[in-house]
Amino acid sequence: MDLKEAIGRFVQNGDTVAIGGCGRNRSPMALIREVIRQNKRDLHIVGREKGMDFDMLIGANCVRKVSFAMVSLEEFGLAMNFRRKIEKREVEVDEHACYSIISALRAAKMGIPFLPIGGMFESDVLKVNKNMKEINCPFTGQHLVAVKAIKPDVALIHAHGADRYGNIITVGPPFEDVLMAQAAERTIVTVEEILSSEEIRKNPYLTTIPYIYVTALVHKPEGAWPTSCDVFYDSDDEHIKLYAQATKTEEGFKEYLDKYCFEKEE
Amino acid sequence: MVSIAELMITCMAREIADGDMVLQGLYSPMPMIACLLAKNFHAPNMVYFNTADTIDPEPDFVPFSTAGPKLEERAVAYIPLSDVFDLAQRKKIDLIFLGAAQIDRYGNTNLSVIGDYKKPKVRLPGGAATAHLCAIIPTIIWIPNHNRRVFVEKLDFITGQGYLKGGQERKIKGLDGGPKKVITNLCVLNFDEETKKMRIESIHPGVELKEVIENTGFDLIIPENLKVTKLPTERELKFIEKIDPHKVRNIEFTKR
Numbered sequence: 309m310d311l312k313e314a315i316g317r318f319v320q321n322g323d324t325v326a327i328g329g330c331g332r333n334r335s336p337m338a339l340i341r342e343v344i345r346q347n348k349r350d351l352h353i354v355g356r357e358k359g360m361d362f363d364m365l366i367g368a369n370c371v372r373k374v375s376f377a378m379v380s381l382e383e384f385g386l387a388m389n390f391r392r393k394i395e396k397r398e399v400e401v402d403e404h405a406c407y408s409i410i411s412a413l414r415a416a417k418m419g420i421p422f423l424p425i426g427g428m429f430e431s432d433v434l435k436v437n438k439n440m441k442e443i444n445c446p447f448t449g450q451h452l453v454a455v456k457a458i459k460p461d462v463a464l465i466h467a468h469g470a471d472r473y474g475n476i477i478t479v480g481p482p483f484e485d486v487l488m489a490q491a492a493e494r495t496i497v498t499v500e501e502i503l504s505s506e507e508i509r510k511n512p513y514l515t516t517i518p519y520i521y522v523t524a525l526v527h528k529p530e531g532a533w534p535t536s537c538d539v540f541y542d543s544d545d546e547h548i549k550l551y552a553q554a555t556k557t558e559e560g561f562k563e564y565l566d567k568y569c570f571e572k573e574e
Numbered sequence: 575m576v577s578i579a580e581l582m583i584t585c586m587a588r589e590i591a592d593g594d595m596v597l598q599g600l601y602s603p604m605p606m607i608a609c610l611l612a613k614n615f616h617a618p619n620m621v622y623f624n625t626a627d628t629i630d631p632e633p634d635f636v637p638f639s640t641a642g643p644k645l646e647e648r649a650v651a652y653i654p655l656s657d658v659f660d661l662a663q664r665k666k667i668d669l670i671f672l673g674a675a676q677i678d679r680y681g682n683t684n685l686s687v688i689g690d691y692k693k694p695k696v697r698l699p700g701g702a703a704t705a706h707l708c709a710i711i712p713t714i715i716w717i718p719n720h721n722r723r724v725f726v727e728k729l730d731f732i733t734g735q736g737y738l739k740g741g742q743e744r745k746i747k748g749l750d751g752g753p754k755k756v757i758t759n760l761c762v763l764n765f766d767e768e769t770k771k772m773r774i775e776s777i778h779p780g781v782e783l784k785e786v787i788e789n790t791g792f793d794l795i796i797p798e799n800l801k802v803t804k805l806p807t808e809r810e811l812k813f814i815e816k817i818d819p820h821k822v823r824n825i826e827f828t829k830r
C-alpha cells in the first residue's frame with residue numbers, strides 16, 4: 309500500500325488521531341504530510357511530547373482539537389502554528405501531563421471509560437481540563453484523579469522494519485507507539501525496511517507490534533524525516549531550524565508547506 | 575574560565591545523591607549532562623532515566639535532542655516513560671529536573687500560558703510531566719534566565735505545584751515531594767522550612783546580591799551568611815568538555 313491509499317482509506321475527517329514518536333524523534337512525518345496533502349479536516353490529534361508533526365497539522369488547518377502534554381520545537385523555539393491557532397482560539401485545547409495522556413490511552417487500550425491516577429492535585433491543569441475529575445477510591449477512600457479515555461480512531465506510527473503481514477519491529481525507544489497501536493481502532497505504520505516473514509519468525513521477540521494491531525503498512529524509507537529514526541538517521545536539525553524560521557509568520561509557513569509538502573513527491 | 579552552563583550543571587549534579595533514581599525530560603540539556611556527571615563522579619549507583627526511554631546510557635558524547643538516539647548508546651535497557659511514571663506514582667523516583675516560564679516565591683511554576691487561559695497572550699509549550707510529578711516526587715527547577723518576567727509575584731497559571739500558598743498547605747493538601755532547589759544563572763535558591771518562601775542558598779561567583787534582588791519580582795529571604803556557589807573542579811570540567819564537545823550545554827543561552 310502507498311501513503312495515498314493508507315491515509316485516503318483509513319483517516320476520515322473528524323477522526324481522533326494518535327501520533328507516535330517524541331520531540332523530534334521518530335515522528336511519522338511522511339504520513340503527516342500525506343494527511344495535509346489530502347486536506348483532512350477537524351482532526352483531534354493526541355500525543356505526549358510533540359513537535360513539528362503537531363505544529364504542521366495545526367498550521368495546515370487539519371486540526372479541531374489537540375490533546376498534549378507539551379508541544380515545542382525544543383531549542384528552536386515555540387511551535388508557532390500551535391501557539392497562533394490557540395491564541396486565536398481556532399483550536400480546542402485539551403492540556404494534559406505526560407502521565408494523564410498515557411493513562412487516557414491505556415484506558416482506551418483496556419476498553420474502559422477512565423483510569424485513576426495519583427498526582428495532578430492543585431495544578432490548574434486539573435482545574436481547566438474537563439476530562440479529569442477528582443474521585444475517591446471505593447475501597448480505600450484514597451483521593452485520585454479519573455482520566456477519561458481517549459480512544460483513537462487511528463494511530464500513525466513510523467518504525468524500522470516489518471514483514472508484509474505487518475509484524476512491526478521498532479529498534480529503540482518504544483515511546484507511546486506500541487500503546488497507541490493497541491489503543492486505536494486502526495493503525496497505519498510506515499517502515500524503513502520490509503523484511504521476510506522468515507526473518508520475523510526467526511526472532512519473534514523482536515516484534516514490538518504484532519500484525520493483529522496493524523491495519524495498513526507502507527514501505528517508506530526516511531518516513532520520519534526530518535525527525536530521527538534511531539539506527540537509520542538522526543534528526544535533520546538544519547531543516548527543523550529552517551522550519552522554525554519559516555513558521556514565524558503564516559506566510560512563511562504556507563511557503564514551507566508548498567515546497568516541502570505539496571510539491572514533495574513521496 | 576567556567577561558563578554559566580558548566581556551573582549550573584555542577585549545581586544540578588550535586589543535588590543527585592548516590593543511589594537516587596533520577597529522571598531527565600525533554601529539552602533538558604543541562605540536566606542530561608548533570609546526570610551523566612553525577613553518575614561518573616559522586617553518584618555511581620544512581621539510576622539515570624531519560625526521554626530516550628533508556629536506563630543508564632553511556633554515550634561517548636551527548637545529543638542536542640535530549641530524547642535523541644545518542645541516549646540509547648550503551649544503555650542497559652529500554653524502559654518506556656510510562657513505566658518510569660508508574661514508578662514515580664509508587665514514590666520510587668527520587669528526583670526530576672523541571673523548567674519554568676514563570677515561578678513564584680513558593681516554587682509554583684507556569685509552563686502553560688501567559689495571560690488568560692482561555693484567551694492567552696502567549697500559549698507556551700505546556701508542562702510535559704510537571705502537573706503530575708510535582709504533586710508526588712521531589713523536583714529541582716532550573717532557570718537559565720533569572721529575571722523579573724520569570725520570577726513573578728503572581729503566576730498567570732499554576733502548571734507545577736510548589737508549596738502552593740506556603741506554610742503547611744502542601745502537606746495539608748496531601749501532596750508528596752515538592753521543589754527542593756531552584757538553580758538559576760545567578761544563584762541557587764531553596765525554601766524556608768517554616769514559611770516555604772524562597773531563600774537564597776548561594777550566589778554564583780561574580781554575581782552581586784543586588785543583581786539577584788533586582789532580577790526577582792518578589793522579596794527573597796536573604797540569609798545572614800551569604801554563601802558563594804562552589805565552582806566545578808578541574809576534573810568535573812574536563813568531563814563536561816569530553817562528554818559535550820558540541821556545546822549542547824549552551825543551547826539555552828545562545829541560539830543554535
